[in-house]
Amino acid sequence: MEGDDCGELLIELADRGREKVRATFTYTKLSAEYRRVGHALSHAAETMPPYVVRQTILHALSVGWDPHSGGGLRELGNLDEVIDFSGLDPASQDPGGRC
Numbered sequence: 001m002e003g004d005d006c007g008e009l010l011i012e013l014a015d016r017g018r019e020k021v022r023a024t025f026t027y028t029k030l031s032a033e034y035r036r037v038g039h040a041l042s043h044a045a046e047t048m049p050p051y052v053v054r055q056t057i058l059h060a061l062s063v064g065w066d067p068h069s070g071g072g073l074r075e076l077g078n079l080d081e082v083i084d085f086s087g088l089d090p091a092s093q094d095p096g097g098r099c
Contacts, residue, residue, distance in 0.1 A: 009048050009056055012067075019069045021060045023076040025052065025083075033085040055083045 005027045012020040030052065031041050041049060059082050065074050076082075 007048060009053065011053070011057060011060070017071055018067055019065065019071060020073045021056070021065055021076060022073055023056050023060075024078045026078070026080050029080045033083075034088065036085075037088045039088065051088060052083060055079075055087075059083075 007025045007027055007030070009023045009025065010020055011022075012018060025048075027041075030049070034041050034049070056076070056079060059079060060074065060076060063076070
């Protein structure tokens with residue numbers, strides 16, 4: 001992800017044969033958003049931050065992805081402008097400790 005500035009995320013249920021979701025991200029955009037709130041991304045190119053994975057799943061569900069439906073691949077495209085990075089800011093977290 002870091003070397004070519006493009007990261008790809010593929011999400012599927014553990015029991016194969018279901019519809020998968022694929023999304024892409026720009027590493028420098030993700031990195032800048034994480035630095036803005038005092039975090040840093042791992043240099044492991046194949047590791048997408050859990051917050052981004054969660055946001056991707058929520059977006060996929062909002063556009064009709066059904067993880068229990070038959071096979072195939074749902075292309076979400078580049079989600080740089082879709083991911084809500086405001087939840088990364090500790091000040092935006094609710095006192096109940098939810099992510």
